[in-house]
Amino acid sequence: MEWWVPLLLLIGGAVVVMLLGLPVGISFLFTNLLGTLFFMGGLSGLKLLILNLEEGLTSFGLLTVPMFILMGEVMFHSKMALRAIDALDYWIGKIPGRLGLLAVVSGTIFAATSGSTLANTSMLGSLLIPEMERRGYKKVMTIGPIIGCGALAMLIPPSILAVILATLIEVSVGAMLIGGILPGLLLASLYALYIVLRSWLQPEIAPPYDLPSIPLAKKIKETVIYVLPLGFIIFLVVGIIFLGVATPSEAAAMGAVGSIILSSFYGEMNRQVLTK
Incomplete structure (x- = not known):
């Protein structure tokens, strides 16, 4: 046969x-x-x-998978991801296709804190698609960036797919995770370039709109409060693996604990979040 x-x-x-x-x-x-x-x-x-x-x-290597899932779910349900997106939105300004570009930036950052393509896509879709439709964006500039940027979680560590693949082919989980950084960032950069150029050449698919003036002090404050802590979580997961300080399983556990502590600091770790 x-x-x-x-x-x-x-x-x-x-x-x-x-x-x-x-x-x-x-x-x-x-x-x-x-x-x-x-x-x-x-x-x-x-x-x-x-x-x-x-x-x-x-398999001990698969221990990282539930930790990555927990970390992403805490980020999503505690609304830390939503606040980070709002803070990033202040900096984009009147760039053509700004909401699509926001999807790229937010999707890249959240991919580095969740590891789940499903979680990344659902988060971006639930938060950005209603606003895109309200602003008159065409389907090509709403669904496309969300799906493409949501899939960045397959490449950018902590990628659950990379962990499973490394376990199946019996290679280093840490090396597989680190190896996805450059391709993921390169793909995100190409997405951003395409969205800006396409929106500039065809403004009807992503109509520009007026934006309120945001003081620089508020931009910096929101970034420090809501975006930089996510960078700390990313370092807990990716940085310590890259430096050889901890194994992927240990780094995943530290990332999960760090996300819980961070959401508690923001006052969002309640019974409803734990139930979800």
């Missing part, structure tokens, strides 16, 4: 099961079990699947 036949059957089976209304995780689990039975030797394949599952769940 050609290699692509099982691949097509597995992908097709997963799509069919998802169309039946089952959750994505259950759909993939069901398809993998059937694929193991039919293409990996029946019961012996199931035994191998169970052994691999146990090995994956007990």
